[in-house]
Amino acid sequence: MSDIPSAPSSSIHPAEFDFGLPPFDLLTAGEREGLASALDIGIYAKGRPLLTRDEPVDALFVVLRGSVLERHGGEAAALHGPGDRFDLAALYGAGPARSFVAAEDTVCHLIPRPALEAAARDNPAFGAAVLGAFAQRMSDLAGERSNREMAALTMARIRQAYLHPPLFVPGTASLRDAADAMKRGKASSVLVRDSGPDGGERIGILTGTDLRDLVVLEGRSVDAPVGPLARYGLLTLDRDDLLFNALVLMTKHAVRRIVVTENGAVVGLLGQSDLLAVLSNHSQVIGLQVEHATDPEDLRRASLSTVELIRTLHATGVKVAFIADLVTELNRRIFRKLFELLAPPDLLANSCLIVMGSEGRGEQLLKTDQDNGLILRDGYHCPDLPRIAADFSRHLVAFGYPPCPGGIMVSNPDWTRPLAAYKDAIFHWIHRPDEAAQMNLAIFYDAAAVAGDPALLDEAKGYLLGRLQDNQMFFTHFARPTLAFDTPSGLFAALFERRRAEPVDIKKAGIFPIVHGVRALALEKRMTETNTVARIWALAELGALDRKLAGDLAEAFAILSTIRLKARVDSPADGEAGTELAIDNLVRLETLGKLDRDQFKDCLALVKSFKDTIAYHFRLNH
Known part of the structure; x- marks a missing residue:
C-alpha cells in the first residue's frame, strides 16, 4: 500500500505517532504500545495518489505531516492535515466513491485494520469513538439516500x-x-x-x-x-x-x-x-422482495418492479447516476439470489458469477442483452452445471433480459469455464487480438463479481493486467473501435430547414465512444476501476486526462445517458405501467425540447473532439 517515492521510511519512526489526539488518547499505555508496534509509514510526493476509487483498503490513514486532498466525483471535498484520519468508509466498503491525493509532500501513519479492530475490541470507549461514530455516519447517509428516494416516489404523478x-x-x-x-x-x-x-x-x-x-x-x-x-x-x-x-x-x-x-x-x-x-416501488421494498424470494417467479416480479422504480425516479427529476446506482444494486441482488436458488452449495463455494459490459460498469438502466459468465475453481466439477447454467439464462429472459446475440451468457460453455481456461482465453485476447478477441477483452475488463467467490475474478483480472505490455500496436488495435461509428454534426440543420432529421443512435454516436475511449486509456494505465465516470476522474488524477476535459466528459456522459433514458421512458410504446422499457437507442431530434437539443448538440461536438484526442493518443490515423 505504501508509495515511497522520495524518502527512506527509516527516517520516520512509528513512535512519532501522537497518542494525545482524540480518540487515541482513550487508549491505555499497553494498548498504545500494541498499536504502535503495528503501525506502518507511507511517504507520498506532492500530486501522488494515496487511495483511488475502488482500490482495496486495509489500513486507516492518519496524517503526520503535509496535507491530503479528498475528492468525490472529481470535486474537492476536504483537505486533511496533521492529525486527520481517513478512510473508514473505504475500509468497510461504505459511502460514495472517493479518492485521496497528496496536496504537498506528505507523511502518513497507516494503522492496519486488524490492529484497529483489536484496539476497538479491547477498549470499548475507543471502539465507540472510532467505529461507532463511523457507523452512525453511514446510517445517516443511508437514511438520506432513502429519504431522497422516497421523496421522489411520493412526488409521482x-x-x-x-x-x-x-x-x-x-x-x-x-x-x-x-x-x-x-x-x-x-x-x-x-x-x-x-x-x-x-x-x-x-x-x-x-x-x-x-x-x-x-x-x-x-x-x-x-x-x-x-x-x-x-x-x-x-x-x-x-x-x-x-x-x-x-x-x-x-x-x-x-x-x-x-x-x-x-x-x-x-x-x-x-x-x-x-x-x-x-408507491411501494421503493428500492428497499424491492430489496426485501428479493431477499425473501423462494423461487424464480418471486424474483421475476421484483425485477419488473425495478422498471416502475426507474420510471418514477426519472419522472421526478432524480439524476441518472443515482438511478443507475440503485438499479445496479437491485439487479445484482436479483442475479445473486437467482444463482443461489439454482446452484448447490458446492457450486457457490467453487465459482464466481460475473456480470460484464454495462452491467459490470454499473451503468445499465435499460434491460439490454445479457452479459454474464461463470468462473470455476480449477479442478472443480459440477455434473449438473449445464442444466443450472441453461436455467439461469432462461429465467433472466423471463425477467426481461434478452439473450446476448454474441452468446456471452453462462449458458454458453465458452463463458462458463475454469479459471485456467479463462487465463488461456485472456492470453489469446491479448496476443492474438482479432476483432472478436478485442471485444471479449473489453467486455471482460468491465466484469464485476455478483455471487460466489470474488477472489476468482480478482485472480483473472490480475492475470489480465499482468500480461499487458507497453505494446503500442496492441493498444492501437484495442482503442480503434472508439472511431467505429460516426458522430454526426450537421444533422441539426434539418430542424431549422423544417425537415425531419434522421434519428440518431445515441449509443453509437455518443455513449460508446466515451465508454470505449475511456476504457482504452484506463486499460493502458492498468486501472482496476470499472465505472466510466470513476475511470474518467481516476485518469485525471493521474494526469492522463486533462481535468477540464474530464469534467466535460463526465457531464456529457450523464447528459447523453439522461436523454437516452428519457427517450425510452417517454416512448409511446412504453406508455403502459408494468411494461418493459424498449431496447431502442434511436433519438428523434424533433421530439427533444430546445434545452435537450442544445445539450445533445454540444455533447456530440465534445465526443467528436474526444475521438480526435483518442485517435492522436493511440495513433489511430497512422
Missing part, C-alpha cells in the same frame, strides 16, 4: 400509475346489463351516465360490491335500472395530480378507487392496489 379504462353504461341499463358489462370488460365497476335533477348529465359509479348488496342482500330485481341506484358525487383528480393526494383522498373517504380526469373528461379509474403498487 397519477399518470405514472395504471388506470383502468372507463366503462360506461346508461342510467336506463339494468343491474343485469351492468353485471354483464363488468364481466365482458373484466372490470369491478361501471360508470353510469344519467340525467341529474337539473336535467343535465351526471356521472355515477356502481361497483361489484354494490351489485352484491343490491341484489343479494336487498333483493332488488336484476331488471331494475342502475340510474337511481348508482352513487354520485364522485371523487375525482386530474391525471397530473400527485399520487400522494390520491392516497390521502382514498384514505379520508374510505374508498378503493377514484375517477381520473384530463381536460375535464374522464380518462380512467385509479384503484387503491394500483396506487400502492407505484
Whole structure:
C-alpha cells in the first residue's frame, strides 16, 4: 500500500505517532504500545495518489505531516492535515466513491485494520469513538439516500400509475346489463351516465360490491335500472395530480378507487392496489422482495418492479447516476439470489458469477442483452452445471433480459469455464487480438463479481493486467473501435430547414465512444476501476486526462445517458405501467425540447473532439 517515492521510511519512526489526539488518547499505555508496534509509514510526493476509487483498503490513514486532498466525483471535498484520519468508509466498503491525493509532500501513519479492530475490541470507549461514530455516519447517509428516494416516489404523478379504462353504461341499463358489462370488460365497476335533477348529465359509479348488496342482500330485481341506484358525487383528480393526494383522498373517504380526469373528461379509474403498487416501488421494498424470494417467479416480479422504480425516479427529476446506482444494486441482488436458488452449495463455494459490459460498469438502466459468465475453481466439477447454467439464462429472459446475440451468457460453455481456461482465453485476447478477441477483452475488463467467490475474478483480472505490455500496436488495435461509428454534426440543420432529421443512435454516436475511449486509456494505465465516470476522474488524477476535459466528459456522459433514458421512458410504446422499457437507442431530434437539443448538440461536438484526442493518443490515423 505504501508509495515511497522520495524518502527512506527509516527516517520516520512509528513512535512519532501522537497518542494525545482524540480518540487515541482513550487508549491505555499497553494498548498504545500494541498499536504502535503495528503501525506502518507511507511517504507520498506532492500530486501522488494515496487511495483511488475502488482500490482495496486495509489500513486507516492518519496524517503526520503535509496535507491530503479528498475528492468525490472529481470535486474537492476536504483537505486533511496533521492529525486527520481517513478512510473508514473505504475500509468497510461504505459511502460514495472517493479518492485521496497528496496536496504537498506528505507523511502518513497507516494503522492496519486488524490492529484497529483489536484496539476497538479491547477498549470499548475507543471502539465507540472510532467505529461507532463511523457507523452512525453511514446510517445517516443511508437514511438520506432513502429519504431522497422516497421523496421522489411520493412526488409521482397519477399518470405514472395504471388506470383502468372507463366503462360506461346508461342510467336506463339494468343491474343485469351492468353485471354483464363488468364481466365482458373484466372490470369491478361501471360508470353510469344519467340525467341529474337539473336535467343535465351526471356521472355515477356502481361497483361489484354494490351489485352484491343490491341484489343479494336487498333483493332488488336484476331488471331494475342502475340510474337511481348508482352513487354520485364522485371523487375525482386530474391525471397530473400527485399520487400522494390520491392516497390521502382514498384514505379520508374510505374508498378503493377514484375517477381520473384530463381536460375535464374522464380518462380512467385509479384503484387503491394500483396506487400502492407505484408507491411501494421503493428500492428497499424491492430489496426485501428479493431477499425473501423462494423461487424464480418471486424474483421475476421484483425485477419488473425495478422498471416502475426507474420510471418514477426519472419522472421526478432524480439524476441518472443515482438511478443507475440503485438499479445496479437491485439487479445484482436479483442475479445473486437467482444463482443461489439454482446452484448447490458446492457450486457457490467453487465459482464466481460475473456480470460484464454495462452491467459490470454499473451503468445499465435499460434491460439490454445479457452479459454474464461463470468462473470455476480449477479442478472443480459440477455434473449438473449445464442444466443450472441453461436455467439461469432462461429465467433472466423471463425477467426481461434478452439473450446476448454474441452468446456471452453462462449458458454458453465458452463463458462458463475454469479459471485456467479463462487465463488461456485472456492470453489469446491479448496476443492474438482479432476483432472478436478485442471485444471479449473489453467486455471482460468491465466484469464485476455478483455471487460466489470474488477472489476468482480478482485472480483473472490480475492475470489480465499482468500480461499487458507497453505494446503500442496492441493498444492501437484495442482503442480503434472508439472511431467505429460516426458522430454526426450537421444533422441539426434539418430542424431549422423544417425537415425531419434522421434519428440518431445515441449509443453509437455518443455513449460508446466515451465508454470505449475511456476504457482504452484506463486499460493502458492498468486501472482496476470499472465505472466510466470513476475511470474518467481516476485518469485525471493521474494526469492522463486533462481535468477540464474530464469534467466535460463526465457531464456529457450523464447528459447523453439522461436523454437516452428519457427517450425510452417517454416512448409511446412504453406508455403502459408494468411494461418493459424498449431496447431502442434511436433519438428523434424533433421530439427533444430546445434545452435537450442544445445539450445533445454540444455533447456530440465534445465526443467528436474526444475521438480526435483518442485517435492522436493511440495513433489511430497512422
